[in-house]
Amino acid sequence: MTYVIEMLNIRKEFPGIVANDDITLQVKPGEIHALLGENGAGKSTLMSVLFGLYQPERGTIKVQGKEVRIANPNVANALGIGMVHQHFKLVHNFTVTENIILGMERMRNGRIDIHTAARRIQELSARYRLSVDPYARIEDISVGMQQRVEILKMLYRDAEILIFDEPTAVLTPQEIVELMDIMRKMAAEGKTILLITHKLKEIKAAADRCTIIRKGKTIATLDVQETTGEKMAELMVGRPVTFKLEKKQAQPGEEVLRIENLNVRDQRGLPAVKNVNLSARAGEIVGVAGVDGNGQTQLVDAITGLRKIESGRVLLHGADISSLPVRNRNEAGLGHIPEDRHKHGLVLDFNLEDNMILETYYQEPFSKFGVLKREAIRKYAAGLIEQFDVRAGQGGQTLARSMSGGNQQKAIIAREIDRSPSLMVVVQPTRGLDVGAVEYIHRRILDERDKGKTILLFSLELDEILNLSDRILVMYEGEIVGRLDAADTNENELGLIMAGAGGRDRHA
Amino acid sequence: MRKWILFFTSERNQKIIVPFLAVMLGFLVGALVMLFSGYNPVEAYLALLKGAGLLGNIKRFGDTLLSMTTLTLTGLSVAFAFRTGLFNIGAAGQMLMGGFVAVYVGVTLSLPWVVHMLLAVFAAVLTGALWAFLPGLLKAKFKIHEVVTTIMMNWIAYWSVYYLVPTYIPGHFNTESIPIKPTATLRVEWLTQLFHGSYVNIGLFFALAAVVIIWWVMEKTVFGYELKAVGFNGQAAKYAGMKVSRNIILSMMIAGGLAGLAGAVFYLGYTDNIKIGVLPSQGFDGIAVALLGLNNPFGVALAAFLFGFMNAGKLFMQSATAVPNELVPIINAIIIFFAAIYLMIKIWLQKIGKRFSEGGGDE
Structure with missing residues (x-):
């Protein structure tokens, strides 16, 4: 059996850590091969080695059976290896064709020959059923379409091996299904696909084989058809993982949050939240689903006080908080797990213990008469680190920047939950986290609900919304277009409403 | 040997x-x-050390401390702003305006020594803070970059003093003010005697006190915690409920106040009057001092001492060895260059360290 790519016994160290200890990855031509592992398991490092960004300390790489040294990404490209990055690298005010030929423009009579290129893109698009318009501008097309432009970029450069780095993170459920089809189509045409992900469902749906790595080592390479999601998760995490959350029936109490006719504008001054009305009660989780960019961010900002509202009211425990500053809202019982942990959730240049008191530093016991009480802060932070199992090299003294994403997120969740707010606005709490961390964080959120707290959950992940929520609201173009009970809806229905295909209102 | 390298x-x-x-x-x-x-x-170099009084001459050493005093305060002004995410290029203007008001108070009021002096110093601090208020406000409310506004404020200070001195406190020549009254001076008899007639003055103690206070505020207080949070990540500070705009303005004003204090110690402790047509170079040297001191208050004091001694020693070096005193700015520039490529030096050191800790330092 010849492999199209072989990475044998790869070892890559960084000062203080071994990112790849002993990884072997063998990919057959024309297959969809998934690379599965927790955050920090070494997936990205391995792909960076394959893409020529890092040189391994040990091990060999073979492409089409020949041993190669991939000194830089240009070498990788020349070997037919292409990568679709998680964050697209596109020029927004260029057309699809202009983006694709960028860096390899062909000239004709002293001008760039757009039309020949566009014709070839049209052909490729038709062949792989991508339905991309070569003359559309990037800023006018959807995120899913933009991803296809990235794919076309690889195909245009005759890549034989395509690496997809967490490709579904930004897509709607329907787009994910389409992407899976495209991948299968490409594999059928003889391309080899390496899919980096930690979503087991996608691996089940698309991949032929799957290599699982844990703590820098290859654990197993499995035939996806012959295994189960549970088995893969267990191998990835190193212990059995539960998927379906044990969830008691919610016991909703009195109304905690009430939003009346809320209108909010975005940075450009355009209406982003339109006439939103919602209510959330004690002891329930209200999920807000929607495709990214349909007003969720602005709604969160309006509730938490990060953005001025245009009109309407936000009531917490019956009191209008819509014009209060953030501090007063926090003191009135609002907690916020923000969407972007680096932008809002943490001061990355502070150490962990200083981040643990980000909202409470001015209160006793953390300070007295304007002077910080280091002792109390240290003890408090150590307690949270212990209780929430936040892993940080030097405990409370660890620089937040140097921690892994999962542990950063745990730190934020620890801080917010410990403040014990009656309303918690939770936004994308598990983005980019692995199964083990997701399970833990979901558990903590459910615990808060069972303690009688109100949770308003915003997420782009339908699984998360469906697993956690008691009631579900769907946002589309700034409006709430669907109100559903979590118990009697499913992914398909939600996906259709999210895409704007007509609303549902089935709340009692 | 290996131990040294690892150290x-x-x-x-x-x-x-x-x-x-x-x-x-x-x-x-x-x-x-x-x-x-x-x-x-x-x-x-021997002459430079001798000229700065580091080889035993008490008066020359006093002059080194004198030069260090002003640089400590301007350096502290820049470093403080920097720690809170602001780049204060306006220390020169804040120092000049502070100095002008200090001299004005020193010339026009008649009060007993300590009161008069303290009042003049206080006026200088306040003026420096107010001079920095506008850039702070513009940054906080309209996101206008403080580098632009503080540079503009420097020139406004320059021309204001150009007009104000001959109009309100004209001196013997119309390019300078009349000298301050002896009751407003920062020089005290015992210090002058201790340092054999050097102009070193109690401004030095103000500067050292400022170093300790700024360190304490930054590291130990709620206020310092907020300022640093705003400086490192304004968005997270806002999320945490801090008043970001207010903190930016306050930070700028404290930086300005420190530069104003520099003006007081320079004009009340050394020159006794104020000249027009000069933007004090110490304001800009403060940037270098802050850089070399890694924006740490104690580091700033050490860096100010270094620059101070080279300033104090350079003329002696020129007369004693015929080496032009311009050599000193050359050395300063090279030091700043190396301090500025801090990260690169750090990476070099790490590489060397790695080789030695791994290879066992083959002798």
């Missing part, structure tokens, strides 16, 4: 080692420059 390359010690290396490299390159131009670097 030099350890991550923990680099906060001290990198600035130290920058200074050493500065002197080394300075020596090379002298060798190439036909001077004896050993003689020149």
Whole structure:
């Protein structure tokens, strides 16, 4: 059996850590091969080695059976290896064709020959059923379409091996299904696909084989058809993982949050939240689903006080908080797990213990008469680190920047939950986290609900919304277009409403 | 030998080692420059040390401390702003305006010594703070970058003093003010005697007190915590409920106040009057001091001492060895260059350290 790519016994160290200890990855031509592992398991490092960004300390790489040294990404490209990055690298005010030929423009009579290129893109698009318009501008097309432009970029450069780095993170459920089809189509045409992900469902749906790595080592390479999601998760995490959350029936109490006719504008001054009305009660989780960019961010900002509202009211425990500053809202019982942990959730240049008191530093016991009480802060932070199992090299003294994403997120969740707010606005709490961390964080959120707290959950992940929520609201173009009970809806229905295909209102 | 190398390359010690290396490299390159131009670097450096009083001359050492006093305060002004995410290029203007108001108070009021002096110093601090208020406000409310506004404020200060001095407190020449009254001076008899007639004055103690206070505020107080949070990540500070705009303005004003204090110690403690047509260079040297001091208050004091001694010694070096005193700015520039490539030096050190800790330091 010849492999199209072989990475044998790869070892890559960084000062203080071994990112790849002993990884072997063998990919057959024309297959969809998934690379599965927790955050920090070494997936990205391995792909960076394959893409020529890092040189391994040990091990060999073979492409089409020949041993190669991939000194830089240009070498990788020349070997037919292409990568679709998680964050697209596109020029927004260029057309699809202009983006694709960028860096390899062909000239004709002293001008760039757009039309020949566009014709070839049209052909490729038709062949792989991508339905991309070569003359559309990037800023006018959807995120899913933009991803296809990235794919076309690889195909245009005759890549034989395509690496997809967490490709579904930004897509709607329907787009994910389409992407899976495209991948299968490409594999059928003889391309080899390496899919980096930690979503087991996608691996089940698309991949032929799957290599699982844990703590820098290859654990197993499995035939996806012959295994189960549970088995893969267990191998990835190193212990059995539960998927379906044990969830008691919610016991909703009195109304905690009430939003009346809320209108909010975005940075450009355009209406982003339109006439939103919602209510959330004690002891329930209200999920807000929607495709990214349909007003969720602005709604969160309006509730938490990060953005001025245009009109309407936000009531917490019956009191209008819509014009209060953030501090007063926090003191009135609002907690916020923000969407972007680096932008809002943490001061990355502070150490962990200083981040643990980000909202409470001015209160006793953390300070007295304007002077910080280091002792109390240290003890408090150590307690949270212990209780929430936040892993940080030097405990409370660890620089937040140097921690892994999962542990950063745990730190934020620890801080917010410990403040014990009656309303918690939770936004994308598990983005980019692995199964083990997701399970833990979901558990903590459910615990808060069972303690009688109100949770308003915003997420782009339908699984998360469906697993956690008691009631579900769907946002589309700034409006709430669907109100559903979590118990009697499913992914398909939600996906259709999210895409704007007509609303549902089935709340009692 | 290996122990030494490991000491030099350890991550923990680099906060001290990198600035130290920058200074050493500065002197080394300075020596090379002298060798190439036909001077004896050993003689020149000895003269520099002697001129700065580091080889035993008390008065010259007093002058070194005098020069250090002003630089400590301007350096502190820049470093403080920097720690809170602001780049204060306006220390010169804040110092000049502070100095002008100090001199004005020193000239026009008649009060007993301590009261008069303290009032003049206080007026200078307040003026410096107010001079920085506008850039702070513009940054906080309209996101206008403080580099632009503080530079503009420098020139507004320059021309204001140009007009105000001859109009309100004209002196013997119309390019300078009349001298302050003796009741407003920062010089005290015992210090002058202790340092054999040097102009070193109690401004030095103000400066050292400022170093300790700023360190304490930054590291130990709720206010300092907020300022740093705003400086590192304004968005997260806003999320945490801090008043970001207010903190930016306050931070700028404190930086301005420190520069204003620099104006007070310079004009009330050294020159006794204020000249027009000069933007004090200490304001800009403060940037270098802050850089070399890694924006740490104590580091700033050390860096100010270094620059102070070179300032104090350079003229003596020129007369004693014929090495032009312009050599000193050359050395300063090289030191700043090496301090500015802090990260690169750090990476070099790490590479050396790694080789030695792995390879066992093959002797």
